[in-house]
Amino acid sequence: MKISAKAGAHVLEVTIERSNGHYVVEVDGVRHEVDAHKLEADFYSLLAGGRSYGCRSRRAVMPTTCATERRSRWSR
Amino acid sequence: MSAWAHRRPTTPIPGKPPFRKVLVANRGEIAVRVVRALHEMGIRSVAVYSDADRDALHVRFAHEAYPIGPPEARASYLNIERIVDTARRSGAEAIHPGYGFLAENPLLAEACAEAGIVFIGPPPSAMKALGDKVRARQMAIEAGVPVVPGTPALPADVKVVASLAAEIGFPVLLKAAAGGGGKGMRVVRRAEELPSLVAQARGEAASAFGDDTVFLEKFVERPRHIEVQVLCDGHGGVLWLGERECSIQRRHQKLIEEAPSTVVDAPTRERIGELAARAVRAAGYVNAGTVEFLRGADGSFYFMEVNARLQVEHPVTEEVTGIDLVKAQLEIAAGGRLPVEQHELELRGHAIECRIIAEDPARGFTPAPGRIRGLRPPGGPGIRYDDGTYPGYSVPVFYDPMIGKLIARGRDRDEAIARMARALDELRIDGLTTSVPFHRKVMQHAAFRAGDLHTGFLEEHPELLSPTDDPWLNEIAVVAAAVAHFRRLESTSASAVQAEAGSAWKRHGLAGWRR
Numbered sequence: 001m002k003i004s005a006k007a008g009a010h011v012l013e014v015t016i017e018r019s020n021g022h023y024v025v026e027v028d029g030v031r032h033e034v035d036a037h038k039l040e041a042d043f044y045s046l047l048a049g050g051r052s053y054g055c056r057s058r059r060a061v062m063p064t065t066c067a068t069e070r071r072s073r074w075s076r
Numbered sequence: 077m078s079a080w081a082h083r084r085p086t087t088p089i090p091g092k093p094p095f096r097k098v099l100v101a102n103r104g105e106i107a108v109r110v111v112r113a114l115h116e117m118g119i120r121s122v123a124v125y126s127d128a129d130r131d132a133l134h135v136r137f138a139h140e141a142y143p144i145g146p147p148e149a150r151a152s153y154l155n156i157e158r159i160v161d162t163a164r165r166s167g168a169e170a171i172h173p174g175y176g177f178l179a180e181n182p183l184l185a186e187a188c189a190e191a192g193i194v195f196i197g198p199p200p201s202a203m204k205a206l207g208d209k210v211r212a213r214q215m216a217i218e219a220g221v222p223v224v225p226g227t228p229a230l231p232a233d234v235k236v237v238a239s240l241a242a243e244i245g246f247p248v249l250l251k252a253a254a255g256g257g258g259k260g261m262r263v264v265r266r267a268e269e270l271p272s273l274v275a276q277a278r279g280e281a282a283s284a285f286g287d288d289t290v291f292l293e294k295f296v297e298r299p300r301h302i303e304v305q306v307l308c309d310g311h312g313g314v315l316w317l318g319e320r321e322c323s324i325q326r327r328h329q330k331l332i333e334e335a336p337s338t339v340v341d342a343p344t345r346e347r348i349g350e351l352a353a354r355a356v357r358a359a360g361y362v363n364a365g366t367v368e369f370l371r372g373a374d375g376s377f378y379f380m381e382v383n384a385r386l387q388v389e390h391p392v393t394e395e396v397t398g399i400d401l402v403k404a405q406l407e408i409a410a411g412g413r414l415p416v417e418q419h420e421l422e423l424r425g426h427a428i429e430c431r432i433i434a435e436d437p438a439r440g441f442t443p444a445p446g447r448i449r450g451l452r453p454p455g456g457p458g459i460r461y462d463d464g465t466y467p468g469y470s471v472p473v474f475y476d477p478m479i480g481k482l483i484a485r486g487r488d489r490d491e492a493i494a495r496m497a498r499a500l501d502e503l504r505i506d507g508l509t510t511s512v513p514f515h516r517k518v519m520q521h522a523a524f525r526a527g528d529l530h531t532g533f534l535e536e537h538p539e540l541l542s543p544t545d546d547p548w549l550n551e552i553a554v555v556a557a558a559v560a561h562f563r564r565l566e567s568t569s570a571s572a573v574q575a576e577a578g579s580a581w582k583r584h585g586l587a588g589w590r591r
Binding site for chain 2: 001008042046
């Protein structure tokens with residue numbers, strides 16, 4: 001699926017697809033292989049490139065926003 | 077349909093509780109803190125709440141809870157008549173005022189005395205003497221406690237004010253006689269600034285405290301704020317419990333506190349402890365109090381004021397002394413003695429407290445109240461989190477935006493900092509902008525780690541207040557939003573997916589990621 005994502009002042013081209021139980025997300029040509037687990041209603045645990053993140057998404061009428069949390073400083 | 081309720085704990089500790097029932101005349105984390113101490117002592121707790129606080133945690137934790145009026149503090153938490161009447165009707169034997177609101181108001185202590193209710197705090201006479209900073213300063217001078225060179229209450233005549241300031245020497249600090257929390261306080265660096273700043277300070281003092289009396293002090297450059305915790309019982313006993321360093325402040329409001337200070341050695345600790353004891357003895361003080369000092373760059377200590385109440389930062393003293401200050405307050409108010417003798421006091425390790433505030437440091441610490449959508453308190457060795465919130469709780473706009481206090485204890489300062497940094501990484505408060513990212517940056521800052529502190533620390537290091545711009549985290553936010561949206565689409569019907577996939581994201585965008 002291809003989407004245009006507005007992040008701050010920037011418009012990013014994002015593609016996302018499922019692959020072997022993971023998500024492959026490309027943001028402006030940069031590829032991320034992501035293991036995403038939904039832990040709460042709108043809270044996800046994301047593992048990307050060996051790094052661990054907690055992300056809460058919020059779906060408003062407009063726009064959709066997402067807050068990330070760095071789970072481990074030392075793993076970056 | 078089923079209903080579930082749990083009985084509030086009243087696990088008695090050995091010995092007779094000092095009171096049977098106590099009303100907590102406060103809200104937020106300090107009300108929860110006091111209620112916890114009451115329950116540990118086997119005392120029944122009574123909460124009071126404004127209309128804005130019906131869902132607050134202290135209301136849920138207490139055995140009983142009673143409404144005291146509309147959200148505005150003046151009509152509820154500052155309403156002495158209502159609070160004392162509630163105490164009387166609920167059968168409370170004593171009132172604990174917490175900090176802020178009525179904690180330093182001698183009228184509440186007097187109203188309690190008239191109603192035959194014990195006020196858990198100092199006697200009204202001591203509060204009056206110490207609450208007036210001009211009187212307190214004079215009392216300190218008479219007790220031989222060093223004070224910053226300054227003046228008595230300023231007269232109206234601006235020429236006389238100008239000559240008094242010139243005598244002390246610029247820069248000078250304007251302070252409100254009845255004040256606290258930085259209200260009515262101004263630094264005057266040049267003589268020509270004096271008339272307008274005096275007028276501003278008087279106006280601010282009048283609106284904040286109902287008293288426009290101001291006075292001048294020599295402004296000590298690069299000072300440290302160091303304070304001594306004291307406990308006094310009604311039998312003449314005075315105990316000092318070491319110092320706290322509270323130099324990380326913004327607009328005279330403390331943000332990070334620690335015990336002990338990095339610049340106080342054992343002989344100095346004993347010296348300022350004795351000075352603090354002398355200051356409170358002179359006022360006939362009873363119960364918990366704090367004697368605040370300024371420490372100049374040359375190592376001189378100057379008396380500032382006595383806070384006649386429990387302080388926000390009391391946990392760091394509890395962590396290094398092992399003494400529960402709220403329980404000590406209750407025991408003393410019931411006529412008990414000090415928990416230990418001075419020679420028995422032992423200070424162990426190091427403790428740091430970060431105030432978790434619903435404010436945006438990048439925008440001048442503007443309040444950012446709202447609803448807490450997700451909350452994960454930190455834990456593990458040496459970590460304590462005192463708060464009054466829960467997931468789904470809405471932080472009201474009517475009161476102080478402090479929502480919690482994170483306290484880390486370690487064998488030494490390095491370990492306490494490492495634990496605090498780790499706990500700040502663990503702490504998750506979703507839905508609000510808070511001071512947590514700011515605290516993370518301070519814990520990593522070289523000057524803080526070196527203990528190179530003074531009350532102008534944040535002005536000297538403005539980079540601590542700027543928002544963190546981490547492009548990698550921003551990208552991950554986009555990835556997360558894409559995943560969340562993708563999963564939502566997957567959960568809808570195939571036809572709905574088709575329809576949305578083609579248009580929804582282009583229409584709505586993925587705007588405004590936040591951290």
